[in-house]
Amino acid sequence: MIRHLLRSHHGGCPDDGTLRALLDGELASTTVAAHVGACRRCSERLDALRTDADWASVSVQSVYSGVAPDTQRAWYALAPRLHSAEEGTLMEVTPAPWNRGAVRLATALVAVFAVVAAFMFTPMRTVANDMLDRFRVEKFAVITIPMDLVSPFESAFLENLGEMDQSDLKARFEALGSFTTTLGMDSARQVGSLDDARASYGEFDMPDAADLPNGFTSAPQVFVTDAGSATYTLDTAEAQRIIDDLRLPIYSLPDPNQYPTLTFQLDVPAGVALLYTGGDGRIIAVAEMPSPTITFPNGLDMNMLREDILRFPGLPADIVAQLRAIDDWETTLIIPIPEGADSRDVKVNGEPGILITDPLLGSVVLWEDSGTLHFVAGQLDADALLDVANAVD
Amino acid sequence: MSGRPVRAAAGIEGDTTDVSALTLNVSDATLLHAMRQGDERAFEELFSRHYPRVHSVAYRITGNREDAEELALDVFVRLHRRPLEDDANVAGWLFRVVTNDALNAVRSRKRRLGWLQRFARSEPVRRLDDDPLDVVALQDDAARVRAALRRLPERQRAVLALRAAGLSYSEIAAALGMRPGSVGTTLARAERALRDAYDTEERERGGR
Structure with a gap:
């Protein structure tokens, strides 16, 4: 955890949370993207976050794959309870x-x-x-x-x-x-x-x-x-x-x-x-x-x-x-x-x-x-x- | 039949019976309003719209399909009994309630049986032509991921589950009662922690 805290406080650089949001397209502003494009350190941090995110996504999905909820069936089950x-x-x-x-x-x-x-x-x-x-x-x-x-x-x-x-x-x-x-x-x-x-x-x-x-x-x-x-x-x-x-x-x-x-x-x-x-x-x-x-x-x-x-x-x-x-x-x-x-x-x-x-x-x-x-x-x-x-x- | 209030609330008139097509572009707020007027069709539309992801969240937190179905259905029963105000964020409310319920279910079940232990016992789907060595490796890997998830704090596990279920940051924030601006930080830490936990798991298993 300590390394995350250290990572997050370089002067003028966005924190990990902001970079993570950038990866997911959750940032409305383009300022951060422009900064990352110009900052080698942030570019490397973004790559590391992407690696973690991709790995976690594949891992979590692999554990839970193969279950698609059946909405129609669920509705029939729900209706009497209502x-x-x-x-x-x-x-x-x-x-x-x-x-x-x-x-x-x-x-x-x-x-x-x-x-x-x-x-x-x-x-x-x-x-x-x-x-x-x-x-x-x-x-x-x-x-x-x-x-x-x-x-x-x-x-x-x-x-x-x-x-x-x-x-x-x-x-x-x-x-x-x-x-x-x-x-x-x-x-x-x-x-x-x-x-x-x-x-x-x-x-x-x-x-x-x-x-x-x-x-x-x-x-x-x-x-x-x-x-x-x-x-x-x-x-x-x-x-x-x-x-x-x-x-x-x-x-x-x-x-x-x-x-x-x-x-x-x-x-x-x-x-x-x-x-x-x-x-x-x-x-x-x-x-x-x-x-x-x-x-x-x-x-x-x-x-x-x-x-x-x-x-x-x-x-x-x-x-x-x-x-x-x-x-x-x-x-x-x-x-x-x-x-x-x-x-x-x-x-x-x-x-x-x-x-x-x-x-x-x-x-x-x-x-x-x-x-x-x-x-x-x-x-x-x-x-x-x-x-x-x-x-x- | 009960479709008319939805149409009236949505400013749609006419005698067409294809309500599903009509409600496709109707907002949650409009459906909530119609529901409060007693329109069952509006509730049904909300259910169709949100059940898959509500179920997905419950499943990813509990790790058990039957529990997930029960939890997801229960949330909708509660919505039906106590319709929200028109301006409420239905999706946010549903995700928040099902997340809390799922975490509570996991906590209570932990006393009886570790939720991930149940998963560890289940096997991934195996194809006829799978190489047995690959299958063993896959099972081993999945077991390590499950064990790594078990090492994480509840909130980190929840944020990974919610993201894996396809929720946006604002939806995750609503579900976990946090600021949207904090979701990225929580998620990044959870992802790093999962990887660290996986490495630890691998070291410990390798050392046996």
């Missing part, structure tokens, strides 16, 4: 924002189904079988995804990218295939009553009001989602050229001469979601829909595709191990969950299901019964939520 304040609020809280929250949650449910469907991995089929492959959900498996999964992917990808122009590559990816969809993030719409939902969706299961925790409304808000599908048609020859250019270890594409295009189709049936609101702002969502399906194109070697996925650059070894541990890929819905969330196998009305608990968001139970996926989520503890799930019939 309305369960232990002390009186100064701000008038009206129900309106929670209606908006409910719509968001319903939309999020649809998104969850869509995202979950997008994460479905390929079914295992024999190569000789040239029939269409179709994936349908009957079981669940959870894999834990590190918060910073993206960065190793990015670095592995960018290494392969080398000198290639990124904007050119982006244009090539966009031209790689055509995507059409009738699925929308806003496709959840509120209907006036349970009967309206039945008219639109058909019969569905729900808990009795008596089975809900204390304080929850007996009459839920009712949402329905329309069926939709998404189709992606890939230009096989161009895909192979990109794979070659990037030197990606992907070997599952068929011969472009035999299969000039590959078409993947995701079908998501109509669904229904019921939202029960508690007096303290918490929400329980009860939803169901027949299993979404993914249809894979002729010509795609599913075994090789699976291996390509497992071998993809940057995929962490523990994720590969988790995926390899799944023995039935034809009917197992693989659900990625972030670190910090827990999951365990459960029985819901005798059917196998999975319970996922996130310390911030709450819990969700998923199970399949006779071709229908059921989903109960809420900001309840796991056992209470499981009780609600068991009451769904």
